[in-house]
Amino acid sequence: MSKILKLTPRRNFLFGLGSLAAISAVAISRSFNNNQEKKALDNPERDFTVSQKLSLKQRAAQKGLIYGTASTKSYLASDPAYMAAIVENCSMFVPEWEFKWTAGDAMLRPGVDQFDFTAADWIANFAATHKLLLRGHTLVWHESLPQWFKETVNSENAQQLLQKHIQTVVKRYAGKIHSWDVVNEAIEPKDGRDDGLRITPWLESLGTNYIDLAFRLTAEADPKALLFYNDYGLDYDTPKHEAKRTAVLKLLERLKSNGTPIHGLGIQAHLSPGKNKFNPEKLRQFLQDVASLGLKIMITEMDVADQELPRDIELRDRIIAGAYEDYLSVVLEESAVIAVITWGLSDRYSWLSEFQPRSDKAAVRPLPFDAQMRRKLVWNAIARAFDNAQRR
Ligand code: XIL
DSSP: OOOOOOOOHHHHHHHHHHHHHHHHHHHHHHHHHHHHHHHHHOOTTOOOOOOSSOOHHHHHHHTTOEEEEEEOHHHHHHOHHHHHHHHHHOSEEEESSTTSSSBTTBOSOSBTTBOOOHHHHHHHHHHHHTTOEEEEEEEEOSSSOOHHHHHHOOTTTHHHHHHHHHHHHHHHTTTTOSEEEEEESOBOGGGOOTTOBOOOHHHHHHOTTHHHHHHHHHHHHOTTSEEEEEESOOSSSSHHHHHHHHHHHHHHHHHHHHTOOOOEEEEOOEEOBTTBOOOHHHHHHHHHHHHTTTOEEEEEEEEEOOTTSOSOHHHHHHHHHHHHHHHHHHHTTSTTEEEEEESOSBGGGOTHHHHSOOTTOOOOOOSSBOTTSOBOHHHHHHHHHHHTSOOO
């Protein structure tokens, strides 16, 4: 029977001090170990030099690949230097907001019977003017749905609403779209379904066939566009990512065996080094499994969250660049991979500033150019990955 410690005020104070010291010792050792781990991610001798004065799109094109980025009308229209950097470095463009039902300052779908194509047309014209291949992102997603959607949609009207949306939007840009992310992020093993499907308004109102239906409607509306399923959390050697890779593969196999008109898988590649273990073999095997279904693969939204990384910019940039090059060197070994898109070109406009800000309030540094539009080691890492890739 353990002796119950009777705490007097003085002893209480000393006990308090003691436990405070113990807690802070644990915290210090944890953060020290944490920093040790973080430093282990870094190799100060790592070589990021690049040869030749070629842009990223030129290096990609030399190997039969595509490099692109995402942005929005409001960023591009107000920042000519940013627009020029995108045109110089990219051969593909994907709107971050304008082809969604609603996102940012764009409202494609103001009402159940209303479409406002002003922003989406601006994007399509920008891409055509600068001869950028244009991605459509995204027709069916559980996010970026206007308020009226949740108040209106039910199992009686959902199919007609989906049909009207896809036929109206896809037909308007038919022939101008390289590829559509027809369905985005439909897999969530945490939702507990045997098929791994995320429980969304689309699933609840239309049932499991909503995915096949969306692809068939899109193929009918634009037979020229490549049709992709797009998702995240497929990158690392963790139980969560393994479960997601398994469920995504099951979905793709099911769609292919149904004869669904699907051409590829979009892997978002929102990376987070330091938080998750990168296992090249696991990723390589997944890419091979997807390719064995006859599907193309695009890296569709690549960036690196640096929340867990050291504040020091030189160290942090090296770790982030290393994560890009390690990941892309594996990905580009797979010949089914046709494109790499970063979710933004400059830290000035990364969504991670809001979505995954650093606790020390330091500016995030996830992309090839910094907020002052200076090239970073990430730029070198992507350039080196293209330079070392096999020609398609
Ligand atoms: C994000 C945009 O970058 C944000 O500006 C917006 O507020 C929310 O959506 N996966 C996706 C993208 O498929 O559409 C998301 O884009 C980022 C995560």
